[in-house]
Amino acid sequence: MITLEDIEKFSGKWILIIGDEIVNCSYSLEEMLKEAEEYPPEEVAIAKIPPKPFIPR
Numbered sequence: 001m002i003t004l005e006d007i008e009k010f011s012g013k014w015i016l017i018i019g020d021e022i023v024n025c026s027y028s029l030e031e032m033l034k035e036a037e038e039y040p041p042e043e044v045a046i047a048k049i050p051p052k053p054f055i056p057r
Contacts, residue, residue, distance in 0.1 A: 002047070012051035018043050 001020055014032045016024040018039055026032055029046070036044045
């Protein structure tokens with residue numbers, strides 16, 4: 001499960017999820033797809049965490 005803390009930590013990045021665990025992250029989808037090939041397809045999920053909105057101060 002992705003937590004609010006994960007969303008903050010991985011904002012704007014692609015994440016590679018095996019089971020319920022985030023095993024890697026990158027700004028490059030190609031990198032995540034390449035790494036995903038190392039795992040059984042039924043165990044892999046790739047998701048994009050939306051970037052944090054810019055709030056001017």
